[in-house]
Amino acid sequence: MKAASGALAYASAPSVLATAGISQEKPxxxxxxxxxxxxxxxxxxxxxxxxxxAVDELNAGGGVLGRPLELVFYDxxxxxxxxxxxxxxxxxxxxxxxxxxxVTSSSREVMRPIVNKFGGLYFYNSMYEGGVCDPRHVCxxxxxxxxxxxxxxxxxxxxxxxxxxxxxxxxxxxxxxxWIKKYTEEVGGEVIATEFFPLDVSNFASAITRIQAExxxxxxxxxxxxxxxxxxxxxEATVGKDTIPLASCMFxxxxxxxxxSADESxxxxxxxxxxDGLETEAAKTFLDNFKxxxxxxxxxxxYGELGYRGVKLWALAAEKAGDASADAVIEALPGTSFDAxxxxxxxxxxxxxxxxxxxxxxANREQGWDHLGTTEQLQPVDTQAVCTLGS
Amino acid sequence: xxxxxxxxxxxxxxxxxxxxxxxxxxVIFGMMKVINLAQGEFIMLGAYFALLxxxxxxxxxxxxxxxxxxxxxxxxxxxxxxxxxxxxxxxDTLLATWGLSLLxxxxxxxxxxxxxxxxxxxxxxxAVGELYSVSVYNLYIILVxxxxxxxxxxxxxxxxxxxxxxxxxxxPGMTSALGVDCHKYYMLTFGIGSALSGLAGAMLAPxxxxxxxxxxxxxxxxxxxxxxxxxxxxxxxxxxxxxxxxTNGVLSYAYSQVIGxxxxxxxxxxxxxxxxxxxxxxxxxxx
Numbered sequence: 001m002k003a004a005s006g007a008l009a010y011a012s013a014p015s016v017l018a019t020a021g022i023s024q025e026k027p028x029x030x031x032x033x034x035x036x037x038x039x040x041x042x043x044x045x046x047x048x049x050x051x052x053x054a055v056d057e058l059n060a061g062g063g064v065l066g067r068p069l070e071l072v073f074y075d076x077x078x079x080x081x082x083x084x085x086x087x088x089x090x091x092x093x094x095x096x097x098x099x100x101x102x103v104t105s106s107s108r109e110v111m112r113p114i115v116n117k118f119g120g121l122y123f124y125n126s127m128y129e130g131g132v133c134d135p136r137h138v139c140x141x142x143x144x145x146x147x148x149x150x151x152x153x154x155x156x157x158x159x160x161x162x163x164x165x166x167x168x169x170x171x172x173x174x175x176x177x178x179w180i181k182k183y184t185e186e187v188g189g190e191v192i193a194t195e196f197f198p199l200d201v202s203n204f205a206s207a208i209t210r211i212q213a214e215x216x217x218x219x220x221x222x223x224x225x226x227x228x229x230x231x232x233x234x235x236e237a238t239v240g241k242d243t244i245p246l247a248s249c250m251f252x253x254x255x256x257x258x259x260x261s262a263d264e265s266x267x268x269x270x271x272x273x274x275x276d277g278l279e280t281e282a283a284k285t286f287l288d289n290f291k292x293x294x295x296x297x298x299x300x301x302x303y304g305e306l307g308y309r310g311v312k313l314w315a316l317a318a319e320k321a322g323d324a325s326a327d328a329v330i331e332a333l334p335g336t337s338f339d340a341x342x343x344x345x346x347x348x349x350x351x352x353x354x355x356x357x358x359x360x361x362x363a364n365r366e367q368g369w370d371h372l373g374t375t376e377q378l379q380p381v382d383t384q385a386v387c388t389l390g391s
Numbered sequence: 392x393x394x395x396x397x398x399x400x401x402x403x404x405x406x407x408x409x410x411x412x413x414x415x416x417x418v419i420f421g422m423m424k425v426i427n428l429a430q431g432e433f434i435m436l437g438a439y440f441a442l443l444x445x446x447x448x449x450x451x452x453x454x455x456x457x458x459x460x461x462x463x464x465x466x467x468x469x470x471x472x473x474x475x476x477x478x479x480x481x482x483d484t485l486l487a488t489w490g491l492s493l494l495x496x497x498x499x500x501x502x503x504x505x506x507x508x509x510x511x512x513x514x515x516x517x518a519v520g521e522l523y524s525v526s527v528y529n530l531y532i533i534l535v536x537x538x539x540x541x542x543x544x545x546x547x548x549x550x551x552x553x554x555x556x557x558x559x560x561x562x563p564g565m566t567s568a569l570g571v572d573c574h575k576y577y578m579l580t581f582g583i584g585s586a587l588s589g590l591a592g593a594m595l596a597p598x599x600x601x602x603x604x605x606x607x608x609x610x611x612x613x614x615x616x617x618x619x620x621x622x623x624x625x626x627x628x629x630x631x632x633x634x635x636x637x638t639n640g641v642l643s644y645a646y647s648q649v650i651g652x653x654x655x656x657x658x659x660x661x662x663x664x665x666x667x668x669x670x671x672x673x674x675x676x677x678x
Contacts, residue, residue, distance in 0.1 A: 039604060169649070202599040207647075207648070213523075226507050227599070233597065234526065259600065260509055
């Protein structure tokens with residue numbers, strides 16, 4: 001198995017390929033570009049393993065179209081420059097028919113033009129602000145309308161009408177801030193202020209003082225990355241969720257509750273496409289398999305599941321197309337459906353985004369989530385409003 | 392009235408953070424004139440020692456002490472194995488300590504993993520008026536920062552060790568002719584500077600968490616404080632910390648964190664233009 005330079009090759013175990021008796025044809029190369037190190041790695045660590053697990057499961061089942069899959073992993077180190085470099089390497093040197101990866105919107109926007117230039121296929125297995133309309137880009141994760149439709153009304157109803165929003169200072173939180181405002185106003189609420197912080201800020205004292213002065217009913221966090229998790233510590237130490245509750249569209253995605261104390265995380269409300277406390281068969285099987293495969297008992301979470309979901313959706317589309325090349329799979333994507341651990345996922349041909357179940361959750365004191373409810377099969381309406389592929 | 396109290400608290404807290412992260416570098420750069428680009432990583436190491444203390448079940452005070460001792464010993468090791476060969480060689484020290492910084496980040500990432508970890512300290516809050524409250528832990532940070540600086544100053548000013556150490560730094564040739572083992576004092580001074588950075592890291596761990604790359608957040612601020620402070624390391628750090636902490640505190644309170652940080656660096660640039668050798672320097676003035 002050849003490994004990409006400067007990267008950790010998460011190659012499928014050769015022994016699995018041998019025992020599966022797959023014909024020794026040229027393997028299908030799948031690229032995976034994620035941040036194993038750096039400030040954004042909290043989102044990627046489980047997705048890296050879940051992606052590898054999906055590939056190994058497919059190989060154990062005979063590969064895709066009778067050919068083995070070879071996974072090549074690149075550590076983009078939370079650095080967009082490396083995202084660009086590795087996408088080029090994956091498509092040109094390693095001839096990957098599909099590349100999975102990217103966490104932030106900025107990393108995605110750096111990689112998409114490269115995918116288009118070389119005629120590849122890119123699965124962006126990460127929640128984001130929606131709106132990308134690109135036939136070579138597929139996103140099996142939540143977009144704002146899906147995440148916020150069940151979440152905002154719950155927050156306004158249970159916590160109060162006046163919201164204060166904090167976010168990281170780049171595209172995704174800015175856009176999410178606007179969506180939170182829109183959905184909050186739709187149910188009679190009000191966003192009294194929105195503040196943004198660069199990704200390396202870890203001192204939130206002045207923001208917390210301003211929050212206290214304004215006395216909102218709820219504080220929304222769209223904070224991102226390692227430095228920002230300091231907010232949850234400082235907020236609990238200074239204000240406390242029992243005084244002003246927290247809602248978040250980002251908390252938990254970086255598995256924050258595994259390294260914050262119970263006091264610091266309990267009570268935060270969020271909505272997600274998957275969480276470890278989901279009681280379905282598919283979820284439990286996935287979690288058991290993951291813990292065995294990764295030799296890791298800790299929380300998996302939605303980003304972990306997205307890596308698995310993305311690879312399996314691609315595989316189903318490739319089988320449907322009868323051809324693993326990018327253009328053929330793109331043709332076969334619309335309507336491809338998979339019973340993911342988080343619920344049934346179907347690719348919406350109009351947008352290359354996904355129709356999926358969304359689960360409302362609240363952080364508990366055991367580093368996990370309490371399940372508050374599920375809204376089934378939500379369409380990505382915000383992206384559908386601005387995108388019609390193939391037209 | 393409570394607005395004013397909270398504002399004052401913000402400013403003092405901001406000053407304390409500058410002083411806390413700069414005191415270690417004040418000893419190493421201010422006294423020994425060694426440019427240690429790995430200072431941020433010493434802070435990071437201190438945070439990880441605090442994490443170790445928590446894993447071992449120690450109360451936080453002991454974890455902080457563990458951090459001081461652990462990083463202090465590490466500093467002594469670094470001085471013996473690396474720095475002592477490079478005294479007087481400025482660019483070589485820069486390169487070597489930069490390499491050390493990368494090595495430390497890489498080592499911690501490899502052996503302890505790249506994930507964030509947390510240290511939790513239950514200290515509660517104090518209400519200020521009806522609207523505001525202040526975390527008690529932040530008050531401890533303020534206390535520790537000023538206590539560390541004051542202790543250093545007292546150590547160097549009033550003890551025999553301090554007097555000899557100052558003599559060694561001022562005129563090593565003459566001091567060694569008087570029978571003092573200069574190398575021992577270099578080693579101890581570097582160790583003390585490292586221990587202080589370790590303490591800073593331990594104190595910061597509960598409010599920002601631990602991560603291998605956290606050092607980068609602090610090294611720039613520490614250098615700006617110490618260089619702007621000038622010749623007298625401790626008074627200089629106090630003045631610079633005071634100036635930048637006030638600037639940061641006021642601008643962050645009035646506008647945002649970003650403006651606060653921009654403001655600090657702008658003030659530093661202006662200050663260094665007019666007082667190129669720092670605030671407490673005698674040079675460059677009519678004497």
